[in-house]
Amino acid sequence: MHTSTPTVALVDCNNFYASCEKLFAPKLASRPVVVLSNNDGCVVARSAEAKALGIAMGVPWFKIAEQALQHGVVALSSNYALYADMSNRVVDVLSGFTPELEVYSIDESFLNLSGFAHLDLAAYGQQIRQRVARWVGLPVCVGIAPTKTLAKLANHFAKKRPIFDGVCHLDRLDETTRKQLFSETAVNEVWGVGGRITARLAELGIETVEVLRTADPEWIRQHFSVVLERTVRELNGTACLALETIAPPKKQIMASRSFGSAVFHLIELREAIAHHISRAAEKLRAQGAEAGAVTVMIRTNPFKPTDPQYQRSVTVPLAHPTADTLELVETAAAVLKRIYRPGLAYHKAGVMLSELQPAGARQCDLFDHPTQDARRHATMQAMDAINQKWGRGTLRAAAAGRAQGWQMRRERLSPAYTTSWAELPIALAR
Amino acid sequence: MTGQPLSSALLAQPDLPWAALDPPPVLIPLGMTPVSAGFPSPAEDYADRRLDINDYLVRNPVSTFFFTVRGNSMQDADIDDGDILVVDRSIEPAHGHIVVAFVNGERLVKRLHRQRNTVALLAANPAYPPLELRDGNALEIWGVVVGKFKRIPA
Numbered sequence: 001m002h003t004s005t006p007t008v009a010l011v012d013c014n015n016f017y018a019s020c021e022k023l024f025a026p027k028l029a030s031r032p033v034v035v036l037s038n039n040d041g042c043v044v045a046r047s048a049e050a051k052a053l054g055i056a057m058g059v060p061w062f063k064i065a066e067q068a069l070q071h072g073v074v075a076l077s078s079n080y081a082l083y084a085d086m087s088n089r090v091v092d093v094l095s096g097f098t099p100e101l102e103v104y105s106i107d108e109s110f111l112n113l114s115g116f117a118h119l120d121l122a123a124y125g126q127q128i129r130q131r132v133a134r135w136v137g138l139p140v141c142v143g144i145a146p147t148k149t150l151a152k153l154a155n156h157f158a159k160k161r162p163i164f165d166g167v168c169h170l171d172r173l174d175e176t177t178r179k180q181l182f183s184e185t186a187v188n189e190v191w192g193v194g195g196r197i198t199a200r201l202a203e204l205g206i207e208t209v210e211v212l213r214t215a216d217p218e219w220i221r222q223h224f225s226v227v228l229e230r231t232v233r234e235l236n237g238t239a240c241l242a243l244e245t246i247a248p249p250k251k252q253i254m255a256s257r258s259f260g261s262a263v264f265h266l267i268e269l270r271e272a273i274a275h276h277i278s279r280a281a282e283k284l285r286a287q288g289a290e291a292g293a294v295t296v297m298i299r300t301n302p303f304k305p306t307d308p309q310y311q312r313s314v315t316v317p318l319a320h321p322t323a324d325t326l327e328l329v330e331t332a333a334a335v336l337k338r339i340y341r342p343g344l345a346y347h348k349a350g351v352m353l354s355e356l357q358p359a360g361a362r363q364c365d366l367f368d369h370p371t372q373d374a375r376r377h378a379t380m381q382a383m384d385a386i387n388q389k390w391g392r393g394t395l396r397a398a399a400a401g402r403a404q405g406w407q408m409r410r411e412r413l414s415p416a417y418t419t420s421w422a423e424l425p426i427a428l429a430r
Numbered sequence: 431m432t433g434q435p436l437s438s439a440l441l442a443q444p445d446l447p448w449a450a451l452d453p454p455p456v457l458i459p460l461g462m463t464p465v466s467a468g469f470p471s472p473a474e475d476y477a478d479r480r481l482d483i484n485d486y487l488v489r490n491p492v493s494t495f496f497f498t499v500r501g502n503s504m505q506d507a508d509i510d511d512g513d514i515l516v517v518d519r520s521i522e523p524a525h526g527h528i529v530v531a532f533v534n535g536e537r538l539v540k541r542l543h544r545q546r547n548t549v550a551l552l553a554a555n556p557a558y559p560p561l562e563l564r565d566g567n568a569l570e571i572w573g574v575v576v577g578k579f580k581r582i583p584a
Binding site: 029089135418425429 | 511530534
């Protein structure tokens with residue numbers, strides 16, 4: 001058997017959230033649409049029309065609302081139920097095109113196309129686009145290259161340059177064209193090159209992809225890091241990053257959220273913290289792990305500089321690693337009590353579970369209670385099973401409270417078109 | 431075909447979706463009866479999967495969406511107010527299909543009439559005139575209706 005050159009495709013949905021919204025709402029067809037982050041805070045997705053109006057990614061909605069509404073912009077809350085279902089559908093379609101696929105994010109997947117060299121891969125990319133558009137109704141772009149870093153870049157070209165018609169197969173371009181594209185593209189478009197590295201590279205005169213690509217990898221490692229060296233090698237077609245078809249277990253689990261309206265009292269903060277712990281502990285158990293440390297974070301609203309500002313985050317190690325919601329809630333509540341200051345308008349609270357290790361890996365010591373642990377373990381299993389069947393939060397620690405007035409604000413939420421019988425789109429028979 | 435993995439050989443056929451080649455997942459009743467010293471259940475060898483209404487109504491789950499009908503313009507096509515439509519986007523719309531279409535900012539359920547140079551959306555109720563589509567009418571055939579269902583109060 002001959003070894004074939006590795007080939008990776010990155011398939012990325014265009015304006016994913018905004019496209020999902022438009023798919024079910026014909027009234028939005030040619031209108032500028034933006035989707036807002038949690039609590040209707042910042043713009044996190046923009047339709048092509050909204051981009052054309054010059055609305056920037058990440059801008060707080062309240063800053064542009066008045067002007068945007070004058071231009072007929074429609075702003076929507078994040079409809080996670082809809083996006084998650086549509087994302088799964090896209091992945092299902094894509095898995096029909098390759099036996100090996102990495103779901104990289106809600107709107108991006110890497111497809112292993114090594115061994116498909118007998119196909120015209122650019123045409124294959126068009127087939128992918130057409131099938132996702134037909135079956136699921138969402139526009140995607142495809143970047144095809146020998147490495148993940150190059151596939152990301154190819155996808156960027158496919159998206160930004162109309163000449164590619166949504167599919168860029170990097171190896172099919174002639175040397176001159178490729179060099180020209182790389183020379184016209186800023187380094188920060190490269191996967192993993194963030195703001196800080198971009199600034200440092202600029203100081204050294206490395207501002208375009210082409211200059212970075214032709215830099216000496218050894219020199220890059222000495223002046224930056226092994227990670228950036230790997231990026232340079234990937235830009236030259238040497239695959240250093242494997243496809244991660246199984247998500248590696250998380251090293252930390254975070255849960256945090258801004259409040260719908262300001263929260264003042266310890267008791268409400270404690271409910272929010274207990275709620276976050278419950279969610280995080282559920283995830284912890286789902287990956288078969290226990291946490292060795294708990295972090296609790298609270299802060300006021302930095303966007304209201306006239307309010308007194310306060311923020312505090314404290315991490316405490318646990319005597320014994322655990323995945324027990326009740327134990328974790330107890331610890332977090334004690335930490336919260338230590339950092340809480342009365343009289344402040346709290347805007348956000350969060351928790352992080354860290355120092356994760358496989359459950360059951362620890363040794364018993366003098367203070368362990370094996371039988372009690374087994375009972376608690378059974379309780380947690382029952383709790384997860386019930387919550388999975390009857391909906392999140394059916395069973396929860398009493399500390400998580402009942403009112404939950406601090407829950408997310410989502411005033412502009414569209415229906416859960418595909419996941420709720422009560423919210424199906426209406427087809428008019430008239 | 432030699433030297434080529436089976437999967438890519440299958441994929442190389444242009445319009446044959448992978449999904450159609452795979453049989454639907456079957457739940458195998460593993461360990462249905464515990465090992466016991468007595469007589470095994472005489473029905474064990476006949477254990478089969480219970481009927482699932484999805485298999486009957488849904489051909490291609492990833493491309494299938496549901497819509498609720500409002501109105502009675504499709505009553506002669508057995509589509510009534512309150513019915514839930516099974517809409518499949520993977521089917522190529524053709525003359526005579528019942529479709530969900532987006533027209534001028536509205537979601538409509540109609541019968542697609544497409545012959546020679548005329549495209550029209552027809553109702554299945556004499557009280558509603560056909561909707562002829564000329565330039566300027568924004569028409570998008572969203573998906574093809576392949577089934578419907580409803581609950582009956584009891």
